Amino acid sequence: MYFNNLKIKLSGIKTIILCLLFLNILSISCIFSSLHQGGEFIGKTLLIKQIIWITISWIFLIFFTFINYRVYSNFAYIIYFANIFLLLGVLIFGKTVMGAQRWISLFGFTFQPSELSKLSIIILLSHIFSLKGQKNFLNSFVFPIILTVLNALLIFKQPDLGTSLILIFLFLGIGLFSKTNKMYFIGLIILGLIISPFALNSLKDYQKKRLTVFLNPNIDPLGSGYTIIQSKIAIGSGKLIGKGFLAGTQNQFNFLPERHTDFIVTIIAEEWGFIGIIFLLWIYWLILKKILSKASKLRDQFAYYLCLGISFLFFSHIFINIGMTLGILPVVGLPLIFLSYGGTNLLLNSISMGIFFNICRTQR
Amino acid sequence: MRKFNRYKKNYELNFSLGLLQKLYLLGFIILIGVLFNYQIVKGNYYSKRAKNNYVRVIPLRSMRGTIFDRNNIALAYDKAVFNISVIPYQIRNKKEELFNQLSEFLNYDLKLINKNYKKNTLSLFSPVNIIINIDKLSALRLKERFKDIILITTQPQRYYPYPYQSAHILGYVKEATSFYDKLKKYGYNPLERVGFFGVEQYYDAYLRGNDGGNLIEVDAKGRIVGFLGERIPLKGKNVHLTIDNRIQQIAKDSMGDKKGAIIFMDSDSGELLALFSYPSFDSNAFITGKNTGKFLTDKNCPLINRAIQSTYPIGSIFKPIISISALEEKKITSSTTFNCTGKLTLGSTKFGCWSVHHDENLYEALAHSCNVYFYKVGLILGQKTISKWSKKFKLDSLTGIDLPYEKKGLSPNANWKQKKLKKSWYTGDTVNLSIGQGYMLATPLEATVAINAIANNGYFVIPSILKGVEQVNSSLSSRTYSGISEKNINIVKQGMRMTVSTKTGTANMLKPLNLNIAGKTGTAQTRGKSHGWFIGFFPYKEPKYTICVFLENGGSSHEALNVVYNFLNSLKSQNLLEK
Structure with missing residues (x-):
């Protein structure tokens, strides 16, 4: 049966639901604030769009709560290859059209398969690592890494550096906590460190620029460097208790170009201060802890790896996004989960959450 | 932590989830540490900078590549035109008055000024082109009259010397504003020019230049007090056609x-x-x-x-x-x-x-x-x-x-x-x-x-x-x-x-x-x-x-x-x- 019994029991997941609702409200308030310029409200389209996305994401979350998570194990390869075909489609389609025509015909396509990859890789890796039987170098290390790298390469070609890195991290993260010999992964990390200077050469110009700017923001004070400088000023000026709702001057004077998407945390830091950010991190911490503590009680290996992967997905987004906003990590363009403006990522995270809820419902 | 370890033992896993939890905690502590540094330790410094944050980008528009025919005759090229710009924050109290005066002085349509102002405003501190394409002499006379309130900027403008003859082949260029949502991904600025139709669109990736700018610090009165950096605009590539x-x-x-x-x-x-x-x-x-x-x-x-x-x-x-x-x-x-x-x-x-x-x-x-x-x-x-x-x-x-x-x-x-x-x-x-x-x-x-x-x-x-x-x-x-x-x-x-x-x-x-x-x-x-x-x-x-x-x-x-x-x-x- 793909559907579990439809009785809702909130006991185990009440905390997480409260946390998510809090994040939804915070997201709306930040986007509302970002839509002010010099004290004037400049447009409600984005706000309405986001509210619609939040509603849709809850529908999906509830829907996936009632789908037995074991299904994904059976369909792991189908999901993976369907996603690969989508990505290939984007790539081949993009090649036939030359020059500037690309953006017109391609727009809207590029984003979605790469977001979906995150979940499809978690499912695939959970499936492979939870298989019973002999664990050898080939089927518990080489095979999953080939599949992961294939997927990451296709996304890298788009180009989307952030997401392709996340996929590699997911592989290392889930792998290190699996039954496969940990020396393989440690060897891989060392190998990665050795070849990374060569890999740098294959980056697109603007990706290289982002990395060099990260090392020295003053190189490019107009581009990415400008954003980091402005982001630091906005965050720092929030001080301990912040300037209050809608009182953040830095955000409202349009100093930050991407403030409602990737740099949304600057709004929180400026308006609610250090205390606000600590509270936000605490909320995220609660969610992560709930997922890990559930995972530790699970008897089903597949569910265990799913929880691990989802928690790792969430954590890496939180850490990389806030890290890049603070200037301690390069600007790779990853959204902050459940907060940033944008539908696809929100939807994906809600589906992940729905999968987790189902694990909570079925595995007691 | 004991429960985490038990699981590890049962399944012969590499590490326990307790370790992962500690890793997450470490990540959060790093973030909190940096935040503490910015918001508490350096809070006053940043808040002072925020108050005087008149760091502004004055964009320098890049030239687009020229389109030549097969005998090197230019069919489309950029020429410099003079514009009058204002900084919204600086004129926030006297906008109406200033626009009226400008329109009277130049005999320029007031509606057009207002339209340009609305269309081109990006932020309170970025210069906004309100009058586009005037001759050098009028520009200088205006500067004499209005002094610091206005800025004279030059900007490249596309020109087609053989207008009706090759319009369908060449197409034209337009500011990216109206299609910005689609173009943002490809690194376009809202006011950057993008090719529409013809060669201008098909070979936009070649023709397009790379905008630069000056990063300056201005005080509350709009005077430049510091120069922070510059990026030189790069011209796009020239394209040669088979057309004679x-x-x-x-x-x-x-x-x-x-x-x-x-x-x-x-x-x-x-x-x-x-x-x-x-x-x-x-x-x-x-x-x-x-x-x-x-x-x-x-x-x-x-x-x-x-x-x-x-x-x-x-x-x-x-x-x-x-x-x-x-x-x-x-x-x-x-x-x-x-x-x-x-x-x-x-x-x-x-x-x-x-x-x-x-x-x-x-x-x-x-x-x-x-x-x-x-x-x-x-x-x-x-x-x-x-x-x-x-x-x-x-x-x-x-x-x-x-x-x-x-x-x-x-x-x-x-x-x-x-x-x-x-x-x-x-x-x-x-x-x-x-x-x-x-x-x-x-x-x-x-x-x-x-x-x-x-x-x-x-x-x-x-x-x-x-x-x-x-x-x-x-x-x-x-x-x-x-x-x-x-x-x-x-x-x-x-x-x-x-x-x-x-x-x-x-x-x-x-x-x-x-x-x-x-x-x-x-x-x-x-x-x-x-x-x-x-x-x-x-x-x-x-x-x-x-x-x-x-x-x-x-x-x-x-x-x-x-x-x-x-x-x-x-x-x-x-x-x-x-x-």
Whole structure:
């Protein structure tokens, strides 16, 4: 049966639901604030769009709560290859059209398969690592890494550096906590460190620029460097208790170009201060802890790896996004989960959450 | 933590989840540490900087690449224009007053100032262009009068020296604002110029420059107190076209005020020497934003490139193609003779010919464009075979020209008709189809490429317009062989030559040009006046050039021949036919 019994029991997941609702409200308030310029409200389209996305994401979350998570194990390869075909489609389609025509015909396509990859890789890796039987170098290390790298390469070609890195991290993260010999992964990390200077050469110009700017923001004070400088000023000026709702001057004077998407945390830091950010991190911490503590009680290996992967997905987004906003990590363009403006990522995270809820419902 | 370890032991896992939890905690502590540093330790410093945060970017707009024709004549380039800008924050209390004064002083439309202000405002501290394109003297006088309140900025503006002549090839540029959502991904700024239509769009990736800017610190009064950095704008790459501007000019002159298109192509490589469509438009109008209305609302649609964006019945132009099909399918030979009595009767329907030709062989039928001959050939072939061959001649596929928004034609068959029109295919449809009438449609460029395959001894070309980028030759020319036998090609070529060379040939009026032209005329019936067609090539034995003249509702092929004559005559007298 793909559907579990439809009785809702909130006991185990009440905390997480409260946390998510809090994040939804915070997201709306930040986007509302970002839509002010010099004290004037400049447009409600984005706000309405986001509210619609939040509603849709809850529908999906509830829907996936009632789908037995074991299904994904059976369909792991189908999901993976369907996603690969989508990505290939984007790539081949993009090649036939030359020059500037690309953006017109391609727009809207590029984003979605790469977001979906995150979940499809978690499912695939959970499936492979939870298989019973002999664990050898080939089927518990080489095979999953080939599949992961294939997927990451296709996304890298788009180009989307952030997401392709996340996929590699997911592989290392889930792998290190699996039954496969940990020396393989440690060897891989060392190998990665050795070849990374060569890999740098294959980056697109603007990706290289982002990395060099990260090392020295003053190189490019107009581009990415400008954003980091402005982001630091906005965050720092929030001080301990912040300037209050809608009182953040830095955000409202349009100093930050991407403030409602990737740099949304600057709004929180400026308006609610250090205390606000600590509270936000605490909320995220609660969610992560709930997922890990559930995972530790699970008897089903597949569910265990799913929880691990989802928690790792969430954590890496939180850490990389806030890290890049603070200037301690390069600007790779990853959204902050459940907060940033944008539908696809929100939807994906809600589906992940729905999968987790189902694990909570079925595995007691 | 004990529960985490138990799980590890049971399943022989590498690490326990407790370790992962500790890792997460470490990550959060790092973030909190950095935040503590910024918000608590350096909080006062940043909050002071925030209060004086008048760090501003003054953008320096980059130049777009120039578009040259094949002889290095500039067809589109950037020139500097003077603009008046203001900083919104600085004029926040006296906006109305200032705009009134400016409008009075310059005799400039106040509505336009307000419109520009609204459109170009990005943030409170970025300069906003409110008056665009004024002469240097007025700019200096304004500066004297208004001092620090206004800024004079120069900015590159696109200019097209031959406005109507090559508008369809070139397209124009527009600020990215209205399509910003789509363009953002590709690193465009909202006020950056993006190509629309034509080469400007197709090769935007090359032409586009890289904007730079100055990062300055200003105080509350708007005075510059510090200079923080600069990025030098980079010019885009120059693009060289295969178009010869002189030939393009002659095409425009020969066309006069007739609607239609002229295509002049290198037979061998597919390089387009001229591609003209009329009615045309002025690309400059879309740069300045003045007088664009007449182009947008004109019912003759001057923005449409008739050579590639519109499909028409091709009429008798289809006859050489049908001839090749019948010869290749071995249904006729060059000496097969049919009798033309001026009409073909099928049941109760009569299909006419434009004259009574009596007994004619294939050569004569091509030279005289005898309908009855080809009705009969068409009936022998049947709709499936005709459809197969019109597909083989690529009449229903894009030619692949490097211009955006190309349309493709239609090669109908019974399946198509059943599906689209829910009607079955009649023999009458086959009769119509065999002279390029009925449901068959093609763009002039598709028809040109098809006939060019005959000129080119069976080789198809992909028509192209790009010669090179900067100094690098990037010609796209490529050929594919159709597999049609040389013998059959030569028979049809001979027939097309007789169209011009024999006294009774339909294009005999081109004979005095002495260019050894072979070709085919066409008068395609449609709603309203017929379309006039001529597609030919010369010298017919080893063609160098292929020409197509198409007149939309031009009346007849005779009108098209007049244009061809004038066009080729001018080329000849200006010695432009020497390679």
